[in-house]
Amino acid sequence: MGVDQDIAKELEHQGLHERGFVTTSAEKLVNWARTGSMWPVTFGLACCAVEMMQAGASRYDLDRFGIIFRPSPRQSDVMIVAGTLTNKMAPALRQVYDQMADPKWVISMGSCANGGGYYHYSYAVVRGCDRIVPVDIYVPGCPPTAEALIYGIIQLQNKIKRGNQRWTREKA
Numbered sequence: 774m775g776v777d778q779d780i781a782k783e784l785e786h787q788g789l790h791e792r793g794f795v796t797t798s799a800e801k802l803v804n805w806a807r808t809g810s811m812w813p814v815t816f817g818l819a820c821c822a823v824e825m826m827q828a829g830a831s832r833y834d835l836d837r838f839g840i841i842f843r844p845s846p847r848q849s850d851v852m853i854v855a856g857t858l859t860n861k862m863a864p865a866l867r868q869v870y871d872q873m874a875d876p877k878w879v880i881s882m883g884s885c886a887n888g889g890g891y892y893h894y895s896y897a898v899v900r901g902c903d904r905i906v907p908v909d910i911y912v913p914g915c916p917p918t919a920e921a922l923i924y925g926i927i928q929l930q931n932k933i934k935r936g937n938q939r940w941t942r943e944k945a
Contacts, residue, residue, distance in 0.1 A: 814869065857889075
């Protein structure tokens, strides 16, 4: 049962809905509003980035979820890390993450971003982007489909609606 349904049941129980009143907390309202306007910055490193681009194209159209890809991390609240993260790119990933305003969320897309994938034992590969930045949602697959990314985004929206996160997060 989602947060919206919980609020509706609470209103019915109180009898305020029939009288034209809506009661909720400011935090629930803000979290609900955040889910409709998520602006991800893309950090595409390999073939998973192609699937991420496909999710934004006309067939799947992430715009209908309120998701608009932004070119600048300062305008973004979600980072999608797609592909193999090398040791050389890790500082750049952390820098982009640090430039994002709070609150911010991270989606790790694909086996390579999740845990190193096929290149797990390579000396030059970070074994999961969660060693560099805190990850909220993991999307499995090699490469994951556009549908899997959309499902991960919906899971992130549900997580934001639940409001389990702090307003600011400590660095990893």
